[in-house]
Amino acid sequence: MSFAVLTTERLRLRPLRVDDADALHPAFADEDLMRWWSSGPHKTVAETREYVMQNCDGTRWQTWAITTTQDDTALGWVVFIRSLDRPNVREIGYILNRPAWGTGIAREAVGRVIQFGFEELGLRRIYADVDPDNLASIKLLKIWGFQQEAHLRQEWETHIGIRDSLIFGLLQDEWQAAREKG
Secondary structure, three states: OOOOOEEOOOEEEEEOOHHHHHHHHHHHHOHHHHOOOOOOOOOOHHHHHHHHHHOOOOOOEEEEEEEEOOOOOOOEEEEEEEOOOOOOEEEEEEEEOHHHOOOOHHHHHHHHHHHHHHHHOOOOEEEEEEOOOOHHHHHHHHHOOOEEEEEEEEEEEEOOEEEEEEEEEEEHHHHHHHHHHO
16 A cells, blocks of 8 residues: 655645654543544553554554644544455545644645545545534535535444444545636
């Protein structure tokens, strides 16, 4: 799997490392933020380290640490999850430490990974699985042109109970059309 370091004007997205766990622990320990995640808040840095380690394997998960061009400290991550039976499709996910919220960093990082997926990996489709109450994530996906494709009722058993799921998708030709419009 191709694993490039990606850059934007402000950001450097590099492969996630186990030593990013300390910097990412505040996000994974944040009860409000983890409400939208598939697992509950982490109680210890060791728990976050184990989770980060699983996401560093590079086989099914392609995870970029979000850092700035000025500081290599991980602010969050963007992940592509490879489908086992659909080589040109990826699920995208992201998380960002609370102090970076509202700065446009998530929008910028997610947009760069989408661009990489379509333009450099040749993907035909990128999708996201989102809790219906995660309005900030839904807004971010819509900014990049994702369309809601499904509402899966009682899809997930999570630490906060049984939850519905919204599936948002973006096709390569939709991305190209949006880019051509500017």
